[in-house]
Amino acid sequence: MRKTFRIKKPTDFQLVFNKHRSVANKYFIVYQLGKSDQKHFRLGISVSKKVGKAHDRVWVKRRIRQSILELKPQLPNELDILVIARPAVAKQSQKFIKEQIVHVLKLANILKVEEE
Template sequence: MKKAFRIKDNKEFQYVFKNGKSFANRQLVIYYLQKPDQNHIRVGLSVGKKIGNAVTRNRIKRYLRQAFHELEGSVMSSYDMVIIARMPTKQMRFHEVKKSLVHLLYKEHLLKK
């Protein structure tokens, strides 16, 4: 995922938390906010220290980035999204993380048909 498509600044995270909508399953929480003037999707990832050490947290973030990379063409554009990983992602493999992400995006109608 290119750096232009990432949310890094704390103010941007807080803006999405405050003004966006949220949806969750057991593994992930998604906050999303539509931005009509933006022509691409931007994603911020958050994996708390309670989930594990740096190696575990970085692996989960890598899985989420790769899942978004594979879903890039089918996710609605003009959105800012923040994805928060929950404890069960610690034991999940890539395909399980991707399946959980697709489930959330599908439920919130953020996938193109």
């Protein structure tokens, strides 16, 4: 995922936290903030030390980023999205993490549901 798709600045994170709409499940919390002037969505990821050591946290971040990248065509352009991993997500498989990301994004009405 290119750097232009990421939320990196603490002020941007804080803005989404302060003016947010949030949804959660057992594994993730998703905060969203609509921005009408954006050309594409931006993603911020937060994984606390409760998830594990540094290599475990990086592993989780990579899995989240990959899941969002696979869902990119179904995500709206005018959103800032923060994904916060809960400790239960540690040591889960890529497939399971993607399923849980899809679940929480559907709860938040962010993901466009595909017609079958």
